[in-house]
Amino acid sequence: SYVLTQPPSVSVAPGQTATITCGGNNIGGKSVHWYQQKPGQAPVLVVYDDSDRPSGIPARFSGSNSGDTATLTISRVEAGDEADFYCQVWDSNSDHHVIFGGGTKLTVL
Amino acid sequence: QLQLQESGPGLVKPSETLSLTCSVSGGSISGTRYYWGWIRQPPGKGLEWIGSIHYSGSTYQNPSLKSRVTMSVDPSRNQFSLTVKSVTASDTAIYYCLTGYNWFDPWGRGTLVTVSS
Numbered sequence: 392s393y394v395l396t397q398p399p400s401v402s403v404a405p406g407q408t409a410t411i412t413c414g415g416n417n418i419g420g421k422s423v424h425w426y427q428q429k430p431g432q433a434p435v436l437v438v439y440d441d442s443d444r445p446s447g448i449p450a451r452f453s454g455s456n457s458g459d460t461a462t463l464t465i466s467r468v469e470a471g472d473e474a475d476f477y478c479q480v481w482d483s484n485s486d487h488h489v490i491f492g493g494g495t496k497l498t499v500l
Numbered sequence: 501q502l503q504l505q506e507s508g509p510g511l512v513k514p515s516e517t518l519s520l521t522c523s524v525s526g527g528s529i530s531g532t533r534y535y536w537g538w539i540r541q542p543p544g545k546g547l548e549w550i551g552s553i554h555y556s557g558s559t560y561q562n563p564s565l566k567s568r569v570t571m572s573v574d575p576s577r578n579q580f581s582l583t584v585k586s587v588t589a590s591d592t593a594i595y596y597c598l599t600g601y602n603w604f605d606p607w608g609r610g611t612l613v614t615v616s617s
Binding site: 422424426432433434435436439440445477479481486487488489490491492493494 | 546547548549552560562563564596601602603604605606607608609610
């Protein structure tokens with residue numbers, strides 16, 4: 392089945408820009424969605440369809456997708472952004488349909 | 501605003517059946533645009549999709565779990581349910597109910613189910 396690969400961890404200083412990648416074979420041909428999960432909480436959708444934001448999600452969160460890599464970018468990182476982030480796709484070519492990446496722990500230094 | 505809340509036993513014995521219900525408020529479970537689903541997360545690990553169901557009964561499921569999983573919708577109670585039979589310790593996880601088709605939003609707060617004798 393289709394595999395999504397994320398780095399286990401990313402660290403960034405407050406006020407800087409965090410970049411979290413999600414790799415997959417020709418992922419640019421799929422729609423990628425991103426979730427933020429803070430400790431002890433349920434995941435929250437922060438980006439859908441590669442680059443759209445649900446209402447209430449700050450514009451500091453943005454996404455892009457091309458080739459074999461999708462990217463979630465968090466600008467002007469705040470301490471409150473520290474969380475696990477998961478990418479997800481719908482794979483119409485697989486019986487598994489819904490595929491998640493392994494998750495990336497964002498640490499704000 | 502749509503809200504979801506899981507309920508069910510927090511402890512299930514090995515080989516028995518896990519049963520959870522998700523109560524939906526702020527919207528009708530019979531809305532045609534809605535699929536209702538389940539995702540689980542073993543403690544300290546990542547997310548695993550279990551499956552989704554439309555109120556019409558149409559389902560799509562993770563083939564790895566399909567033989568043990570049943571999902572249903574109860575429009576009269578605005579609820580949907582999940583059962584997993586023949587559970588083992590590897591079914592220990594936080595179980596989330598949610599809505600969506602290609603992406604999922606919103607999610608319930610989750611409920612921890614432990615499989616242990």
